[in-house]
Amino acid sequence: MTTLSSRAVAGALAGAAALFWLSPAFAHAVCGDRIFPATLAIDDPGVGDELALPTLTYLPMNSGGSQEFNATFSYTKTIFPNFGLSVQDGPTWQRPGGYGWESLNTEAKYNFLCIPEFEFMASVGTTVIWENTGTGTQTQPFNVYQPVLDVGKGFGDLPKSLNILRPFAVTAELSESLPSHAWTDGNTNSTNINWGFTVQYSLPYYNSNVGEIDNDFFKHLIPLAEFAFSKPISNFAPGPDVTTGTFQPGVIYMASTWQFALEAIVPINGASGHGVGVVGEMHFFFDDIFPDTLGKPISKWGQP
Amino acid sequence: MIRHSIIKIAASLAFALAATAAYAHAQLERATPSVGSTVASPAEIRLKFSEGVEPQFCTIALASEGGAAAPLGPPSVDPADNTVLIAKVGKTLPPGVYTVTWHAVSVDTHKTQGSFDFTVKP
Numbered sequence: 001m002t003t004l005s006s007r008a009v010a011g012a013l014a015g016a017a018a019l020f021w022l023s024p025a026f027a028h029a030v031c032g033d034r035i036f037p038a039t040l041a042i043d044d045p046g047v048g049d050e051l052a053l054p055t056l057t058y059l060p061m062n063s064g065g066s067q068e069f070n071a072t073f074s075y076t077k078t079i080f081p082n083f084g085l086s087v088q089d090g091p092t093w094q095r096p097g098g099y100g101w102e103s104l105n106t107e108a109k110y111n112f113l114c115i116p117e118f119e120f121m122a123s124v125g126t127t128v129i130w131e132n133t134g135t136g137t138q139t140q141p142f143n144v145y146q147p148v149l150d151v152g153k154g155f156g157d158l159p160k161s162l163n164i165l166r167p168f169a170v171t172a173e174l175s176e177s178l179p180s181h182a183w184t185d186g187n188t189n190s191t192n193i194n195w196g197f198t199v200q201y202s203l204p205y206y207n208s209n210v211g212e213i214d215n216d217f218f219k220h221l222i223p224l225a226e227f228a229f230s231k232p233i234s235n236f237a238p239g240p241d242v243t244t245g246t247f248q249p250g251v252i253y254m255a256s257t258w259q260f261a262l263e264a265i266v267p268i269n270g271a272s273g274h275g276v277g278v279v280g281e282m283h284f285f286f287d288d289i290f291p292d293t294l295g296k297p298i299s300k301w302g303q304p
Numbered sequence: 305m306i307r308h309s310i311i312k313i314a315a316s317l318a319f320a321l322a323a324t325a326a327y328a329h330a331q332l333e334r335a336t337p338s339v340g341s342t343v344a345s346p347a348e349i350r351l352k353f354s355e356g357v358e359p360q361f362c363t364i365a366l367a368s369e370g371g372a373a374a375p376l377g378p379p380s381v382d383p384a385d386n387t388v389l390i391a392k393v394g395k396t397l398p399p400g401v402y403t404v405t406w407h408a409v410s411v412d413t414h415k416t417q418g419s420f421d422f423t424v425k426p
Contacts, residue, residue, distance in 0.1 A: 030329060033418045116417075160421065163340075208332040208418045211340035219333075256328035256354045288328035291412035 032116030033209060034154035034169060035202070037252045038283050040261055041226040042173045042196045045121045045152035047084040047111040049286035049295045050076045055090075059265065060275030063244060066094040072102065078287075078297040082111040092138055100136030103129050107148070119154030119169070131180065142181035142189060149174045154202075156209060167205040172197040182235055190236035196228035196245070204254060222252040226263065244272040248279070257288040330355040330387075330410040337422040345397040345424050348390055349376065349404055356386035361409035364391040369401040386411070399426040 029036040029046020036044045038052070057070040072090025079085060088105040109125030127146040134140050152171040173196050179189035203213060203221045213219040229245035250263025265277035287295040330353040337343040349364055359381045366374040375394025382388035389408065405419040 030416065035329070035331070035416075204331060208339065209420050212334060212338040256331065285328065288412070288414070291414070 029111070029121060029152065031114040031121040031152070032119045032154070033156045034119035034152075034205065035254070036121075036152045036154070036169060036171060037200070037202075037222055037224075037254050037259055038261070038281075039171065039198050039200075039224065039226055039252075040250075040263055040279055040281055041228040041246065041248050042171055042198050043125075043148070043150050044171055045111065045123045045150040047078060047082055047109050047123060048076065049078050049084070049290075050074075051284045051286060052281055053284065055279065055281040057265070057277065057279040059273055059277040062094070062273050063267075063271060064094075064097075066097045068095075068097075069093045070102075076109075077294075080299050080301045081297050082302070083297075084109055089133075094137055097137045100138030101134055102138045103131070103134035103140045105129050109148075109150075117157060119156050120152070122149070122151045124149055127175070141184055142179050145178045145180065146175050146194075154205070156205065163210050166210055167202045169200045169202060169205075170197055171200070176233075177230075188235050188237050190232035191234045192230050193233050194228070194230045196226065198224055198226045200224040217253075220253050220255060222254060223250075224252060224263075225249045229268070242269070242271045244269065246272060250279075257285050259283045259285075328355050328410065328412070329414045329416050330357050330408045331416060332406070332408075332418055332420075333387075335404070335420065339420040340422065342423040342425050346393055346422075348392050350382075351389045351404075351406060351408075353387045353389065353408060353410070356411040357381065357389055357408045358411060358413075359389060362389055363405075363407045364389065365405045366391075366393070367403050367405070369403075374402065397424045399424050 029044050029048065036046060038044055038050065040055070052074040055072050055074070059068040062068040070090060070092045072088060074086060074088040076084050076086040086107045086109070089102055091099065091101050093099050105127060107125050107127040109123055111121065111123040114121040125148045127148055129140065129144040131141055131143045132139070150171065150173050152169065154169040156166045158166050175194045177192040177194060179191065181189055183189065201223050203219055207213040207219040226248040227245065228248070229243055231243040245268045247266045247268060248263040250261060252259055252261045260280070260282055262280045263278070265279055267273035289295060332351060333354050334352040336350040337346050349366060351364070359379050362379050364376060364379050366376045368374060374397060377392035377394065379389050379391045382390060401421055401423050403419055403421050407415065407417045409415050
């Protein structure tokens with residue numbers, strides 16, 4: 001086994017995604033008839049006890065011009081019903097650049113709204129990327145604070161005459177990245193606004209609510225496309241205020257206690273990278289696997 | 305050495321997770337009458353879930369296209385399979401479109417819900 005593959009496996013077994021500004025993949029979320037899966041580039045609007053292990057990302061050329069491989073993990077623990085804390089970390093390899101352990105990424109998130117009849121839910125959170133917790137190429141000498149809004153809407157409330165459209169759902173995310181230091185070694189640390197959305201077509205929803213699917217494999221699939229963008233809005237060096245982002249078409253296989261997601265990563269312009277990358281993630285729903293222990297909130301405070 | 309230990313620990317965890325006999329949100333796998341189907345008047349509504357369910361906390365309702373409730377017995381589980389929820393239809397249904405609305409509580413208390421239509425042919 002080569003050094004790279006050994007580390008890759010170690011990372012994979014540690015693993016969840018951190019690519020550019022992308023949020024960690026989090027909970028699947030249930031609101032009314034809709035189950036929103038955990039997505040890779042855009043966080044879903046729910047909060048739950050979950051483990052993404054691993055998330056593996058390969059980019060033939062990232063925005064800095066290096067070939068890149070990430071193998072990361074993400075773990076979310078509910079403290080109260082609808083409120084959870086998460087941690088995300090893992091190693092990154094770049095060529096040229098070398099190896100580095102990513103900065104620790106944490107998030108506190110609260111799911112404040114679910115309207116079952118409209119399959120609509122929303123959450124707010126704050127992510128912190130902690131200074132000096134990374135190593136090597138991933139060293140970052142300042143914190144980044146990131147308030148986040150996540151929303152999701154299923155279209156099951158469309159009239160029955162539009163049955164074929166009812167399995168559609170969209171989720172969206174808006175955040176702002178605020179560095180704790182304006183400058184590092186003479187370089188500006190820009191404030192960025194980040195946004196994106198997903199479009200999903202849930203065959204599990206189709207099977208349960210629209211028409212039976214005979215094939216046991218297809219009835220668990222959710223084809224989707226994710227779009228994630230970022231743009232510096234202040235304190236950036238002259239010139240590079242271009243919007244960067246990715247388009248990520250893919251598919252999720254959702255079982256009862258886990259899901260597997262696989263997506264292509266297509267940069268939207270040269271400033272976002274070159275070539276088509278790929279990201280895959282194994283995701284476990286601890287609320288379903290360990291409902292009486294690890295998978296339930298520490299406190300029932302606030303539970304209706 | 306540390307790297308290999310991490311690999312072993314994480315691999316063990318991954319296999320343990322994959323092998324855990326878990327419960328989960330009860331998702332509707334199949335129904336009789338089938339979701340979206342056209343059938344003769346059914347004698348019962350039978351819902352096959354991905355997990356075991358607790359019948360005393362589950363509901364099934366049947367309504368005609370105009371919204372009028374059709375007579376339906378209380379839900380119970382198949383004695384041989386607690387993932388199957390059954391409700392007897394109280395009378396022969398006249399032709400038309402009917403909506404089944406269900407709420408399920410799985411054996412680990414997770415709640416799910418859904419609804420679907422079927423058509424009773426003339």
